[in-house]
Amino acid sequence: MTSNLVVNAGRIAADIDALANITEPDRPWTRRAFTPMFLKGRAYVEKAFRDAGLETHIDAAGNLIGRRRGKTGGGTLMLGSHTDTVPNGGRFDGIAGVIAALEVARALSDAGIELEHDLEIVDFLAEEVSIFGVSCIGSRGMTGVRPSEWLERTAEVEGRRIDLAEGIREVGGDPSQIGGRDDIKAFLELHIEQGTVLEREGIDIGIVGAITGISRFEILVEGRADHAGTTPMNARYDALGAASCLVLGIERIAKELALGSSYFAGTVGEFSMEPNAANVIPSHVRMLIDARAVDPALMDEFVAALSALCAQTAAKRNVKIAEPRRVSNAAPTPMSGMVTDVLASSAARSGATSRPMVSGAGHDAAFISKVAPAAMIFIASKDGRSHAAEEWSENDAITLGAAVLFEAILDLDKR
Amino acid sequence: MTSNLVVNAGRIAADIDALANITEPDRPWTRRAFTPMFLKGRAYVEKAFRDAGLETHIDAAGNLIGRRRGKTGGGTLMLGSHTDTVPNGGRFDGIAGVIAALEVARALSDAGIELEHDLEIVDFLAEEVSIFGVSCIGSRGMTGVRPSEWLERTAEVEGRRIDLAEGIREVGGDPSQIGGRDDIKAFLELHIEQGTVLEREGIDIGIVGAITGISRFEILVEGRADHAGTTPMNARYDALGAASCLVLGIERIAKELALGSSYFAGTVGEFSMEPNAANVIPSHVRMLIDARAVDPALMDEFVAALSALCAQTAAKRNVKIAEPRRVSNAAPTPMSGMVTDVLASSAARSGATSRPMVSGAGHDAAFISKVAPAAMIFIASKDGRSHAAEEWSENDAITLGAAVLFEAILDLDKR
Numbered sequence: 001m002t003s004n005l006v007v008n009a010g011r012i013a014a015d016i017d018a019l020a021n022i023t024e025p026d027r028p029w030t031r032r033a034f035t036p037m038f039l040k041g042r043a044y045v046e047k048a049f050r051d052a053g054l055e056t057h058i059d060a061a062g063n064l065i066g067r068r069r070g071k072t073g074g075g076t077l078m079l080g081s082h083t084d085t086v087p088n089g090g091r092f093d094g095i096a097g098v099i100a101a102l103e104v105a106r107a108l109s110d111a112g113i114e115l116e117h118d119l120e121i122v123d124f125l126a127e128e129v130s131i132f133g134v135s136c137i138g139s140r141g142m143t144g145v146r147p148s149e150w151l152e153r154t155a156e157v158e159g160r161r162i163d164l165a166e167g168i169r170e171v172g173g174d175p176s177q178i179g180g181r182d183d184i185k186a187f188l189e190l191h192i193e194q195g196t197v198l199e200r201e202g203i204d205i206g207i208v209g210a211i212t213g214i215s216r217f218e219i220l221v222e223g224r225a226d227h228a229g230t231t232p233m234n235a236r237y238d239a240l241g242a243a244s245c246l247v248l249g250i251e252r253i254a255k256e257l258a259l260g261s262s263y264f265a266g267t268v269g270e271f272s273m274e275p276n277a278a279n280v281i282p283s284h285v286r287m288l289i290d291a292r293a294v295d296p297a298l299m300d301e302f303v304a305a306l307s308a309l310c311a312q313t314a315a316k317r318n319v320k321i322a323e324p325r326r327v328s329n330a331a332p333t334p335m336s337g338m339v340t341d342v343l344a345s346s347a348a349r350s351g352a353t354s355r356p357m358v359s360g361a362g363h364d365a366a367f368i369s370k371v372a373p374a375a376m377i378f379i380a381s382k383d384g385r386s387h388a389a390e391e392w393s394e395n396d397a398i399t400l401g402a403a404v405l406f407e408a409i410l411d412l413d414k415r
Numbered sequence: 416m417t418s419n420l421v422v423n424a425g426r427i428a429a430d431i432d433a434l435a436n437i438t439e440p441d442r443p444w445t446r447r448a449f450t451p452m453f454l455k456g457r458a459y460v461e462k463a464f465r466d467a468g469l470e471t472h473i474d475a476a477g478n479l480i481g482r483r484r485g486k487t488g489g490g491t492l493m494l495g496s497h498t499d500t501v502p503n504g505g506r507f508d509g510i511a512g513v514i515a516a517l518e519v520a521r522a523l524s525d526a527g528i529e530l531e532h533d534l535e536i537v538d539f540l541a542e543e544v545s546i547f548g549v550s551c552i553g554s555r556g557m558t559g560v561r562p563s564e565w566l567e568r569t570a571e572v573e574g575r576r577i578d579l580a581e582g583i584r585e586v587g588g589d590p591s592q593i594g595g596r597d598d599i600k601a602f603l604e605l606h607i608e609q610g611t612v613l614e615r616e617g618i619d620i621g622i623v624g625a626i627t628g629i630s631r632f633e634i635l636v637e638g639r640a641d642h643a644g645t646t647p648m649n650a651r652y653d654a655l656g657a658a659s660c661l662v663l664g665i666e667r668i669a670k671e672l673a674l675g676s677s678y679f680a681g682t683v684g685e686f687s688m689e690p691n692a693a694n695v696i697p698s699h700v701r702m703l704i705d706a707r708a709v710d711p712a713l714m715d716e717f718v719a720a721l722s723a724l725c726a727q728t729a730a731k732r733n734v735k736i737a738e739p740r741r742v743s744n745a746a747p748t749p750m751s752g753m754v755t756d757v758l759a760s761s762a763a764r765s766g767a768t769s770r771p772m773v774s775g776a777g778h779d780a781a782f783i784s785k786v787a788p789a790a791m792i793f794i795a796s797k798d799g800r801s802h803a804a805e806e807w808s809e810n811d812a813i814t815l816g817a818a819v820l821f822e823a824i825l826d827l828d829k830r
């Protein structure tokens with residue numbers, strides 16, 4: 001399938017395998033940003049960039065950049081993703097995108113192609129929630145967002161407690177110099193889908209039209225801690241019973257919203273209870289809801305339905321439920337129509353089937369899109385698994401994705 | 416109300432206040448067995464026993480006993496409860512029973528009454544779940560049950576790690592000498608109800624006909640951890656959703672069983688979830704169910720319904736739910752009909768209203784009943800609260816209860 005492509009499947013497989021082997025041995029595949037293992041992975045990537053003829057440097061925000069000068073300059077075409085992982089993460093999340101981008105640079109050299117524009121291949125710093133508790137540090141930084149309140153956050157690295165500013169310096173950045181780029185003509189990111197749409201439909205490439213908005217809501221349920229043996233069943237204020245009604249109600253609301261044509265997902269990801277003692281009726285439950293929509297109207301609908309659900313449940317179950325508190329709110333991010341058009345026609349030229357999609361996960365591209373036309377392509381994830389050792393994508397799929405990026409770069413370079 | 420009784424309300428109030436003041440200052444009212452504060456409380460009680468003319472000693476199981484010799488002996492009439500508390504516990508749970516028993520001894524002396532039988536007032540060691548993780552150590556010990564596997568359990572006392580055997584020795588017992596008593600003619604325990612039946616019905620005294628059986632069941636739900644953003648709502652294996660169905664199903668089953676004439680209570684007291692991360696669909700839930708019945712047939716009905724619920728929920732929600740595992744099983748304990756009859760007529764003679772009840776909580780009396788005719792009386796708990804700082808019982812109610820015990824001892828002494 002990939003043998004007649006300009007990009008080379010074997011080189012991609014070799015790089016992905018090599019990075020996988022750079023892992024904390026007792027919990028594959030782990031290479032968390034700022035750890036020694038991450039720096040070891042970066043050293044491998046930097047050498048691979050140089051071997052591909054790229055000039056490398058670390059920018060102020062700690063991103064590793066490999067540059068290929070163009071004939072005329074006048075704007076940069078950028079390709080990239082990230083090489084850090086979650087704990088016990090996978091071999092492909094982010095990594096596939098960096099290696100596919102690198103392969104595009106190699107294939108351009110192999111074919112003796114000189115672009116008009118500069119080309120940059122980027123390994124963004126700390127896309128995943130990092131040991132400092134924050135994510136997408138490098139891509140935010142590239143838009144000029146210095147995570148100012150964050151720079152003082154501390155974490156343990158090899159027995160030393162350092163702050164994020166020091167962490168960025170240790171990977172080669174300089175937080176005091178972080179500033180926004182204004183020269184990026186277009187940004188492209190290949191990523192694993194982390195879902196099952198492509199696999200189920202047997203489609204090669206997802207053309208991402210938008211990255212979801214993500215809001216988190218905290219709900220606190222307050223009942224009353226009473227003796228499990230002496231309190232009659234009809235005289236209880238059981239916070240767990242009320243919280244269970246909420247969980248099922250939230251699922252029902254989310255399923256209804258997801259039935260429409262626009263993307264929606266709602267998940268109760270955190271749930272804890274007090275006093276959590278065998279013979280005491282639960283008095284308090286805390287839940288954290290992750291709600292995602294591309295259409296802000298759908299998120300508004302969810303907020304209204306959630307609020308009504310809480311009020312009804314509080315009344316029905318005779319417990320206190322505070323109005324849901326929105327603890328975070330990331331707006332949905334439309335991708336550039338110009339770039340998605342280029343990607344769709346590039347897919348067709350590469351002989352790949354494709355379909356428009358939305359991304360239900362956050363990505364570096366969402367931040368870069370603040371300063372440049374940006375878009376993403378997805379390739380299939382086996383069984384939709386990600387952030388797990390089982391994460392898998394076929395090397396042929398990554399290679400086909402790299403070919404699409406190659407075509408897109410040629411197209412964008414002419415514009 | 417209590418002014419014309421032989422027992423003295425003022426002495427009872429003074430003792431209960433004095434013990435309440437012996438508490439860990441930062442978390443009233445705390446006097447956990449084996450801690451220095453517990454020993455301080457015990458010293459107060461021992462002095463009060465001696466001031467009442469009782470001969471005191473600590474038995475092999477660590478119970479504090481105050482004895483009043485009878486004219487002929489030939490069996491012991493025993494009254495008692497416990498003075499240890501749960502962390503942040505109350506001023507009355509157990510304590511009311513010990514002080515009411517002590518007041519009976521004082522009232523007998525005041526009235527110049529010599530009994531035929533020996534009378535023993537007992538403060539049982541560690542009724543509550545202790546720092547060693549086990550409960551009713553003293554009352555079990557008095558029946559000859561040396562908590563053999565338990566004696567090696569360790570806990571921290573004042574910075575020292577000691578085992579339970581050493582803990583028992585430190586309160587004055589001798590675990591190697593623990594043996595069952597066979598001389599107890601009758602045992603009576605006054606306790607706070609820890610529920611709201613007496614309060615709601617305006618009845619003075621509950622005559623406890625049986626102490627509930629308690630079984631605990633562990634349920635493990637296994638779904639699949641997937642990405643909260645990229646996994647469609649209709650392609651999830653959400654362990655929390657399934658567990659919520661179980662919580663509501665268990666509540667429904669327990670409510671139905673409790674509608675009958677016999678006591679039943681079912682509570683999900685422990686609940687925890689993994690991975691418990693904001694953007695990950697929950698993969699695992701562990702629940703611990705506390706189920707209580709006096710009629711073993713009702714417990715069997717619960718077990719069958721629980722098993723069916725788990726199977727249905729697993730099928731409906733497409734997750735794995737292991738067959739509920741019974742992790743503990745304490746049989747229900749009927750009280751002595753002879754002693755409950757004595758208590759009911761004693762209540763009537765004391766001018767107290769009474770009703771038969773079951774105890775939904777475990778008590779020392781359940782263990783003593785293995786070696787002697789035993790029964791309990793309950794007095795009202797304000798708002799049903801217990802194991803909490805809010806725990807409250809009116810001093811007049813305790814005093815009336817003490818008067819009932821006084822009458823019952825006179826009656827039992829003649830038998």
Ligand SMILES: NC(=O)NCCC(=O)O
Nearest residue numbers: 194360361362363644694
């Ligand atoms: N791509 C990805 O998994 N991002 C993590 C942030 C999120 O979407 O929850």
Ligand SMILES: NC(=O)NCCC(=O)O
Nearest residue numbers: 229279609775776777778
């Ligand atoms: N009386 C009392 O609260 N006992 C504790 C054991 C239980 O019943 O759960």
